[in-house]
Amino acid sequence: MKQGKKYPTLFQALVPLVFLIFFLFLNVRFFEDTLGGANQMALLLAAAIGGIIAGWIGISWKRIEKSIIYT
Numbered sequence: 001m002k003q004g005k006k007y008p009t010l011f012q013a014l015v016p017l018v019f020l021i022f023f024l025f026l027n028v029r030f031f032e033d034t035l036g037g038a039n040q041m042a043l044l045l046a047a048a049i050g051g052i053i054a055g056w057i058g059i060s061w062k063r064i065e066k067s068i069i070y071t
């Protein structure tokens with residue numbers, strides 16, 4: 001069987017987005033300054049979750065770097 005590029009399932013692709021929305025909701029709910037640093041922390045946490053999922057399904061760091069550069 002020929003191995004092609006690995007892609008996340010729809011559920012795996014939506015998990016970081018759901019966490020981002022949840023973290024941003026917490027930011028608005030608990031902090032008065034919603035334009036401050038908590039938004040950046042939410043983005044970093046969601047990106048980390050996406051990176052963990054990518055590593056878990058076997059996507060190489062080199063491919064992630066290329067995707068970051070060319071998008």
